[in-house]
Amino acid sequence: MALTPKERMQITRQPMRERDGAARSQDFSEVNEGFTAEVARLEAERCLRCKDAKCIAGCPVGIDIPAFVAHVADGDLHAAADVLLRDNALPGITGRVCPQEEQCEQRCIRGKGAGCSVAVGHLERFVADWARTQSDAVAPPREPTGFRVAVVGSGPAGLTAAGELARRGHGVTVYEALHAVGGVLRYGIPNFRLPNEIIEAEVERLTAAGVEIVTNVVVGTTLTVDELMQEEGFDAVFIANGAGLPVFMGIPGEDLIGVYSANEFLTRVNLMEAYRFPDADTPVVAAKRAVVIGGGNTAMDSVRTARRLGATEATLVYRRSRAEMPARKEEVHHAEQEGINFRLLCSPVQILANEAGWVRGIECVEMELGEPDASGRRRPMPVKGSEFVIECEVVIEAIGTRANPLLTQTTPDIVLNERGNIIVDEDGMTSKRGVFAGGDITRGAATVILAMGDGKKAAAAIDRYLTGVDAPAATI
Amino acid sequence: MFTIIRAEWLSPGVKRMRLRAPLVARHRQPGQFVILRVQETGERIPLTVADSDADAGTIDLIVKVVGKTTAMLCAKARGEAIADVAGPLGRPTELSSDGHAVLIGGGVGTAVIYPLAHALRSLRNRVTAIIGGRTREFIVLEEELGAAADEVLPCTDDGSYGFQGTVADRLSNLIACAEEPIDTVYAAGPVPMMRAIADLTRPYAIRTIVSLNPIMVDGTGMCGGCRVNVGGETKYACVDGPEFDAHEVDFAALANRLTAYRVQEQLARERYDSKCALEVSRH
Numbered sequence: 001m002a003l004t005p006k007e008r009m010q011i012t013r014q015p016m017r018e019r020d021g022a023a024r025s026q027d028f029s030e031v032n033e034g035f036t037a038e039v040a041r042l043e044a045e046r047c048l049r050c051k052d053a054k055c056i057a058g059c060p061v062g063i064d065i066p067a068f069v070a071h072v073a074d075g076d077l078h079a080a081a082d083v084l085l086r087d088n089a090l091p092g093i094t095g096r097v098c099p100q101e102e103q104c105e106q107r108c109i110r111g112k113g114a115g116c117s118v119a120v121g122h123l124e125r126f127v128a129d130w131a132r133t134q135s136d137a138v139a140p141p142r143e144p145t146g147f148r149v150a151v152v153g154s155g156p157a158g159l160t161a162a163g164e165l166a167r168r169g170h171g172v173t174v175y176e177a178l179h180a181v182g183g184v185l186r187y188g189i190p191n192f193r194l195p196n197e198i199i200e201a202e203v204e205r206l207t208a209a210g211v212e213i214v215t216n217v218v219v220g221t222t223l224t225v226d227e228l229m230q231e232e233g234f235d236a237v238f239i240a241n242g243a244g245l246p247v248f249m250g251i252p253g254e255d256l257i258g259v260y261s262a263n264e265f266l267t268r269v270n271l272m273e274a275y276r277f278p279d280a281d282t283p284v285v286a287a288k289r290a291v292v293i294g295g296g297n298t299a300m301d302s303v304r305t306a307r308r309l310g311a312t313e314a315t316l317v318y319r320r321s322r323a324e325m326p327a328r329k330e331e332v333h334h335a336e337q338e339g340i341n342f343r344l345l346c347s348p349v350q351i352l353a354n355e356a357g358w359v360r361g362i363e364c365v366e367m368e369l370g371e372p373d374a375s376g377r378r379r380p381m382p383v384k385g386s387e388f389v390i391e392c393e394v395v396i397e398a399i400g401t402r403a404n405p406l407l408t409q410t411t412p413d414i415v416l417n418e419r420g421n422i423i424v425d426e427d428g429m430t431s432k433r434g435v436f437a438g439g440d441i442t443r444g445a446a447t448v449i450l451a452m453g454d455g456k457k458a459a460a461a462i463d464r465y466l467t468g469v470d471a472p473a474a475t476i
Numbered sequence: 477m478f479t480i481i482r483a484e485w486l487s488p489g490v491k492r493m494r495l496r497a498p499l500v501a502r503h504r505q506p507g508q509f510v511i512l513r514v515q516e517t518g519e520r521i522p523l524t525v526a527d528s529d530a531d532a533g534t535i536d537l538i539v540k541v542v543g544k545t546t547a548m549l550c551a552k553a554r555g556e557a558i559a560d561v562a563g564p565l566g567r568p569t570e571l572s573s574d575g576h577a578v579l580i581g582g583g584v585g586t587a588v589i590y591p592l593a594h595a596l597r598s599l600r601n602r603v604t605a606i607i608g609g610r611t612r613e614f615i616v617l618e619e620e621l622g623a624a625a626d627e628v629l630p631c632t633d634d635g636s637y638g639f640q641g642t643v644a645d646r647l648s649n650l651i652a653c654a655e656e657p658i659d660t661v662y663a664a665g666p667v668p669m670m671r672a673i674a675d676l677t678r679p680y681a682i683r684t685i686v687s688l689n690p691i692m693v694d695g696t697g698m699c700g701g702c703r704v705n706v707g708g709e710t711k712y713a714c715v716d717g718p719e720f721d722a723h724e725v726d727f728a729a730l731a732n733r734l735t736a737y738r739v740q741e742q743l744a745r746e747r748y749d750s751k752c753a754l755e756v757s758r759h
Contacts, residue, residue, distance in 0.1 A: 177694075177696050178562075178694060178696075179513055179520075179559065179562070187698075215560070216560050216561060216562040217562070218563070218696055221563065221565060222503065222563065222564070223499060223503075243698075244696070244715075245698075245700070245715070246699065248700070248710060250710075254710070255703070255726070255729040255732075255733065256732075257732060257735070257736040260701075261699060261700040261701075263699045263700060264693060264699035264700055264701040267694060267698070267699050272519060272520070272693065273517065276517075278744050279517065280519075281517060281519040281545060281744055282519040282520075282693070283737045283741070285736065285737075357732040404696070404698065404715075405697065405715060406697060406715060
């Protein structure tokens, strides 16, 4: 029997089970343990099944959240998975890494005032993990259309577009520059937040649906966009090659040994598995004391990774206050549980060397918040005479990335903005006919789910482009 | 997988390998490199493409055994394959024309300057190559360079072959007594050698290009590990280089950064060697 709204309101938000902070800060296994079926059902019953559900509009890929949550409450996980996969090719990933508190859960009516929103992200993860154990959860591909689309990059935007295009019957080939699939999901996000086997399972679902994936192809140099269209016979191209070129602060000491960009540090550990050295061949400097600069998810991933590599003092340095930190709240909370030191309102001045050319510390200055700046956040200003030194052997800068030039410099007819990012119209089409783009190469550094939203939107536009009135003729 | 279709030792610890990599071969230009990974769990290392044949779909690499990865690679024979090859990467060499170009290769650095010889020659340059090795057996590619360059000047530390002394000493002589002035020097080799060349040509304001070899991971401009200081600016060797104006490069910082993983490199090599020794003793 269905619950009354009053009964639903009486159920409190179910907590996610987490592994103990001290224990997990020694390894790379996943922090969250997921909902049990019983807890998931209870949490799903909290949803008031609003007629005009605001949560859907908060989701960049537009998942019919009340529908899938209702299926979980009814115990029909097959139906829940069908609803989820209809709008989201990678639910096991988004259920883990989406900033739900700023999206679906922020709009949830149950979160108003002193209330707690429905744990949409945790329920999504629960359903995706269940679906992964079911062999028949793959939707059969449609009748082939005869069109072929090349997707550049196998990160969240590229994989989402690939799934959406394959579902519409188009032939899809994904080109990946690295030796492994997943882009930032693989090299950037650590295993303790997104295990590799989750990525592999989601990718397997795509390849089962007919998506072809080719690694070791750097589009722009190994093959150009023009060659893809003129020689390889693709009818459209979706560029999702991600961000590149990490930004450094430009302070003295950045060429010392022990200074990393977050991209390098995380790539060494996640993609190259440096935490297994010497069983894996790529090394990383494992410090007893590590300092990470930045306040976003990448900074949080880096500092928690440094902790797991054996840093007894892992410190995050951020020039603004906690309220301005762009990281997901759950990651900040997890970092605190794992014993990360936060030095907020504090900015690096220079990195200090020992005689051997290695990092021995970082000099910082305390900050105070002044008037709001262009971003609407209060501008941090240095406090004179407040300089101090944090001793450390490793410094990791997680302050952002610039656009990767490798593809765009060999495709001059794609128009870029002044930052080197590709300019697209509302359909995601670039200035070059038949070439679409999305994710960080158009946005600068953003989130996984925004990239996925771009991939989904562009796939729909590519489908219209291919099958519409002024579409090119099918190749078979 | 990328199949090895030819492999031969050029000198002790230096192997020339021909790989099937048609897409790389089709686009590759002199000065560019590939990133390769020998096997699962292997590291990604950059190697200059010494030669390529677009029609045959092959690239040639010249590999010196230094650490575990290069030892594993050189242990591979014809018919075997390596896991990953990505490229071509880096900017092609900016080639000068109608002048006197001097190519300088120290040890296996000769593999880096070798592809420039033909290209410079076809741009109507006089090409002089100075190549060095500890002893005669470490001089590589002399014959191949001879086919492209106007002159090849080998140097050995012990005088066992050619000029006795370093490539920098030989260049110094050439500058002092060259009938034709030198327009451009292209140098590749160990950092101290490239630094010596830069110091030598600076007072003469001879345009000098060096091919740098910092530690890389992805090789596509994503990680920033290969950053070098050139003229006071941070440059990424993988997308801005690998070739830079020698007179602007901070060689001291580059040399320092190259030592970052010395302890781990030694450990990995020792483990690999002892595993190989164990396998040999079992047979």
